[in-house]
Amino acid sequence: MASLERAGSTPRPGALVVLTPLLCGLTCVFIANIPISVLGGLVVPVYFWCLVRPDLMTPAAVLTIGFGEDIMSGGPPGVWTLAFVLTYALVARQRDSFAGLSGLAAVVGFAGASAFACATAWFTVAFLAFLTPGLHLPPLAPIIGELAMTVLFYVPTALVVGWLHHRMVGASRGDI
């Protein structure tokens, strides 16, 4: 009863707070697709807010971010949408395990989630190539490079996202 009262007394977040994770994710999509194409870390906002404030990073927001990446990158429609949504489902399901990691283990945990996203994207494209006669299987090297760049950019991106979270959103899961 007490917990219900406390949950009920939680202030309703403003529109800007609600939209911050989505806008941050879309900004990452934009940054990853400008001419400086070496930047990775697309999954970081999804991963971060799924752990910290899953009520703000909703499945619909993840769908929008993935859809934005599909539009901006010009790739086959739905590939990154599916990869992001499935990664979100995995992280949300194992949220307590991922959230309990710290230090190097946190980076390893993120690398695992990113590897899952990249593997999902690769298998989806491979499946599409399998359905199209004459298409080669996608090579593994570029997706491994993408994974490496994403993990490499995790710490700086997470710092920026964390700073943004404290400035715009404020409370994290433990604070409420």
Add this chain to the structure above:
Amino acid sequence: MANAWKIARKSNAQLPLVIVIALAIVLVLLGKAQSGLLDKARVHVTDLMAPVLQKVRAPVAGFDRFVGSIDQIFSVYEQNLKLKEENARLRQWRNAAVVLQGRVGRYQALLHAVPDPKMNAVLAQVIGRANRPFLQTMILNAGRQNHALPGQAVVDARGMIGRIYLTGQRTSWVILLTDLNSRIPVIISTSAGHGGNVQAMMTGDNSAYPTLDMVSRTVTLHEGDQVTSSGDGGLLPSGLPIGMVVSDRGGGWHVALLADPGASQDVEILNFSKPPETPPATAQLPVEAAGLKPQPLQPPAQPAPVAAAPAPAKTVSAPKPAAPETAASDAASAEDLDR
């Protein structure tokens, strides 16, 4: 507290997650069924973002140039010598090309050959590169308002880069030759004396070296053989330089591209549309068409008319024996230049 969060997630988020996963799968399948599903949205977004991309491009290009020039500072002297030598060779080639161009023009006129279709070109800047794991594309700042159309070839100073597959009002998407979905019919000019030209299909595989498919097994290729577009299908002009043949360890053949899409900043979009065929007028004499107009006959009252009379006939017949010789000498000089 943690329990409250878990309850909240289960009641609010689990159901949408299932629906969202289903939506994502539907999107993948729809994209497969209708590949142009997101094209309009893409073009619209790119058109909107073109000014931003153009603004972002300038400092990035400047930074790239700065970084790229750092390692060249220490080799300026060697590069200068190399460029002077190359310049001298290119001047020789230019002279040979001018002579050959004139001769080819005369031969075409003599044979009433249908001239190659003329091409207009639109100069465009690269304002974005989608160098994602599953695709190799670039975005140009020229669209339908610049008469850029899907299917047109995009080249840089060295060779073909790709072709346009999507055009907006102000921007275009280019599918690179290295992209997984790229298929270009090509002609491989095999080394001298090994069987002439070979047709093949160049297939991108997202690596830097596209694969050569459908090469006849009876044909032996050699590393360094020239690869150009064949023009089959009428979508691309023939003879666009693409690259050179290289082999892999497994016996397959690939193409080392001449162009470098990663470094190209300014490119040309070739507007290849076959105009109506306009062969030379049939009433024109071959000698006139060849630029060898016979001299007018001298009046008989003039001195030494006998010596002057055979001159036109001599002029007409002169090119026939001379042509193979000059062609042979041109070929020889070209070989000398090669060496």
